[in-house]
Every structure is written in structure tokens, then in C-alpha cells.
Amino acid sequence: MIKEEINKALEVLKNGGIILYPTDTVWGLGCDATNEEAVAKIFALKNREDSKSLIILIDTENKLQSYVSEIPDVAYDLIEYTEKPLTIIYDGAKNLAQNLINDDGSIAIRIPKHDFCQQLIQRFRKPIVSTSANISGEPTPANFSKISEEIIDGVDYVVDLEQENLEEKQSSTIIKLGAGGQFAFIRK
Numbered sequence: 270m271i272k273e274e275i276n277k278a279l280e281v282l283k284n285g286g287i288i289l290y291p292t293d294t295v296w297g298l299g300c301d302a303t304n305e306e307a308v309a310k311i312f313a314l315k316n317r318e319d320s321k322s323l324i325i326l327i328d329t330e331n332k333l334q335s336y337v338s339e340i341p342d343v344a345y346d347l348i349e350y351t352e353k354p355l356t357i358i359y360d361g362a363k364n365l366a367q368n369l370i371n372d373d374g375s376i377a378i379r380i381p382k383h384d385f386c387q388q389l390i391q392r393f394r395k396p397i398v399s400t401s402a403n404i405s406g407e408p409t410p411a412n413f414s415k416i417s418e419e420i421i422d423g424v425d426y427v428v429d430l431e432q433e434n435l436e437e438k439q440s441s442t443i444i445k446l447g448a449g450g451q452f453a454f455i456r457k
Contacts, residue, residue, distance in 0.1 A: 274429055275389050278426060282393055286307070287314065287425050288300070298315070298398070299399055311323065315400065316405050322371040324398070324441075325369065327380055337360075341446055343446070357378055357379075359375060359378060360374060360448060362375060381399075
């Protein structure tokens, strides 16, 4: 079942489409994080200003250097020791769709501890966007049953896993990491 869903999602991602998929936090809208047109589709679906950047997912911290110019050492400790899902904002984003990178050159990255996400990203061999499955300004849906029809109808594929799970999930903690290793909580 999971393999089949990964194959379907991969096909959509490779063709510049948008998927609706389960993550280690809330359900996400995803696309190829290196494809500017695909990223633009997510901004349009969410009615979100493209000046607000999105989170990307990678499968391992070894890939950080592919998308971030300089990684403060403390980042590896934060990733290794965090219990809860953690998104880190790094300066010096690179090799990503330009409309994904924040105006200050930063990018938010999370490494999900979630089987489907891990396998999908490994097979895709590129980072994928992960933004909450809601119209901008509306509440973040805590589980699949709370996602609006507008969002479901607006994607190219809805992953057929975990849809019956009614557990109320939370968004990740977000930390902004400075070059010297200093950090600030953006969302706890």
C-alpha cells in the first residue's frame, strides 16, 4: 500500500503537480521544491502572498549542505536531540526554486520522522515543499477530516494513507538559526 502511494505521489511531483499528504505533523501540500511553477501553484491554491516562504522537507541532515550555504554546528545537535518535529530556518538558501526562498535569503527545513515522507523524499531525490493544507489565514487542519474541499479539489493527488486517523496533530516548532549559532523561536 505505502509503496503504491509513493509511486503515485512521485509521478505527480515529477510532473510539477501538487500532492496532499500526511507528515509527522499536520497534513501538507507538497511539490518539487526546485520547481518554480509548482511552488507558484501552491501559493495560488493557498491564496498566500509569495513573500511568505514555505517549509521544505529533506530526508537526512547529510543533504543540508546541498540547500544551505553555511550550516551552524548547533543545527546537527538540534536535529539529533529534538523530541518534537522541528523546522529550522537557515540563512543562505541555494539550489531551490527562487520563489521558495525568503526575501532575506533564508529557507525553513525539516527532516520528518515519518515513514511515508522519508521514503518519498529518498525516491524523489529532491526536497519537497510542506505547507499546511489550508487557505492562508484559515486555521491549520489538525487532521485529514478538517481539510477543506477547496484544498482537496485543488491538488493533483491526495495520498491514500492515514486519512482515517483523527488524532489532532500539531505544526512543528520553528527556530531561526543565525550564522554564529544563536537562535530564536518563531513558533513553539
